[in-house]
Amino acid sequence: MKNLMxxxxxxxxxxTAFAQEExxxxxxxxxxxxxxxxxxxxxxxxxxxxxxxxTTDAVEATQxxxxxxxxxxxxxxxxxxxxxxxxxxxxxxxxxxxxNQYKLEVSLEDGTAGTLYADENGNWIEx
Numbered sequence: 001m002k003n004l005m006x007x008x009x010x011x012x013x014x015x016t017a018f019a020q021e022e023x024x025x026x027x028x029x030x031x032x033x034x035x036x037x038x039x040x041x042x043x044x045x046x047x048x049x050x051x052x053x054x055t056t057d058a059v060e061a062t063q064x065x066x067x068x069x070x071x072x073x074x075x076x077x078x079x080x081x082x083x084x085x086x087x088x089x090x091x092x093x094x095x096x097x098x099x100n101q102y103k104l105e106v107s108l109e110d111g112t113a114g115t116l117y118a119d120e121n122g123n124w125i126e127x
Contacts, residue, residue, distance in 0.1 A: 066095030066103045077122030078102050085124075086116075101125060 071079075071091045082089055088109040095103040100120040107113040117127045 065097045066101075067097070069094050069096050074102065074104075075120050075122070077120065078104070078118050081118055081122035081124070082106065082116070101127070103127070 071094050073096075074091070074094055079091070082091060082104065086106060086108065089106040091104050091106055092113070093105040097103075102118045102120070104116045104118065105113070106116055117125045119125055
């Protein structure tokens, strides 16, 4: 009878050890899944940030594609449009891009300054 009790206690102890081992394996699997999910989210966020940065850089490059030109190099149509629409304005700096669009930094007699954009025909454009 004593041997039977010892065998029962040992069996119970072994079953408990197996159950604990299964729980540890399940917990480890859950931890691995959580870590993998966090890593995936981090990669996706980094990729999104990279795309956003590329988009921002592309917008800045588009606006930054203007090369400075002298005011005397502006088409007559552009200077006429400034004179007509802003009679007190003076052109401080002028820039042109490959599409023959002009970026004009102007100042008014009252000290107000701003930037205007025009095409080569003197039509105002929004940039």
